[in-house]
Amino acid sequence: EVQLVESGGGLVQPGRSLKLSCLASGFTFSNYGMNWIRQAPGKGLEWVASISSSSSYIYYADTVKGRFTISRDNAKNTLYLQMTSLRSEDTALYYCARHRLGGHYFDYWGQGVMVTVSS
Amino acid sequence: DVQMTQSLSYLAASPGESVSISCKASKSISNYLAWYQQKPGEAYKLLIYSGSTLQSGTPSRFSGSGSGTDFTLTIRSLEPEDFGLYYCQQYYEKPYTFGAGTKLELK
Numbered sequence: 547e548v549q550l551v552e553s554g555g556g557l558v559q560p561g562r563s564l565k566l567s568c569l570a571s572g573f574t575f576s577n578y579g580m581n582w583i584r585q586a587p588g589k590g591l592e593w594v595a596s597i598s599s600s601s602s603y604i605y606y607a608d609t610v611k612g613r614f615t616i617s618r619d620n621a622k623n624t625l626y627l628q629m630t631s632l633r634s635e636d637t638a639l640y641y642c643a644r645h646r647l648g649g650h651y652f653d654y655w656g657q658g659v660m661v662t663v664s665s
Numbered sequence: 666d667v668q669m670t671q672s673l674s675y676l677a678a679s680p681g682e683s684v685s686i687s688c689k690a691s692k693s694i695s696n697y698l699a700w701y702q703q704k705p706g707e708a709y710k711l712l713i714y715s716g717s718t719l720q721s722g723t724p725s726r727f728s729g730s731g732s733g734t735d736f737t738l739t740i741r742s743l744e745p746e747d748f749g750l751y752y753c754q755q756y757y758e759k760p761y762t763f764g765a766g767t768k769l770e771l772k
Contacts, residue, residue, distance in 0.1 A: 550708075590752075590763055590764070590765045590766060591752060591754075591763040591766075592763070593759075593760050593761040593762070593763075596759075605759055607760050608760070641709070643709070646711070646714070649714060649715075649756070650697070650756035650761065651699035651711065651714050651754060651756050652699070652701075652709070652711060652754075653711045653720065654708070654711075655708045655709040655710075656708060657708050
């Protein structure tokens with residue numbers, strides 16, 4: 547069974563940093579592109595970043611480019627999102643999601659981890 | 666960025682009825698469209714991709730149609746477990762963008 551479990555969320559002050567993790571199981575992690583997607587309270591879904599299976603290709607939304615870094619450790623079956631210079635508008639539920647092989651949609655999602663940026 | 670518009674925020678229906686949820690793209694996205702379902706306490710679930718292809722495990726009462734800019738998710742003969750939130754997503758180009766969602770509620 548495919549499972550994606552996010553962790554690392556919490557309350558953080560504006561301007562500070564936080565690192566999210568997503569532990570994957572139930573599939574060959576190193577074969578799949580992975581993504582972070584977020585949903586602010588009461589708002590819609592926003593794609594944040596993507597990373598290819600071997601980390602060769604990385605893409606970011608303009609809203610986080612230069613502040614967030616997506617990475618992965620295929621030996622540990624783990625996806626990361628390093629978030630720096632956090633702003634109140636980064637407050638959201640952050641989801642880890644798998645790219646379906648050969649497609650740019652998301653066939654499995656985690657339950658999400660909450661990040662609250664507030665002083 | 667491609668804007669995705671789901672014109673209905675809420676839709677009320679009864680079990681056994683059929684409903685359609687629309688999604689409109691701000692430019693042609695061919696058939697690069699996916700539909701997702703979210704239920705409280707559960708992870709998002711991929712229902713349909715490529716506009717009309719059912720993901721493995723999606724019941725056959727779900728169907729997707731459309732191409733270009735206009736898409737529709739249809740659910741025939743609603744079951745109690747179908748009530749929840751539905752989102753469309755374009756993957757024609759980055760940034761991938763989602764519709765605002767349509768909440769299917771029990772009438």
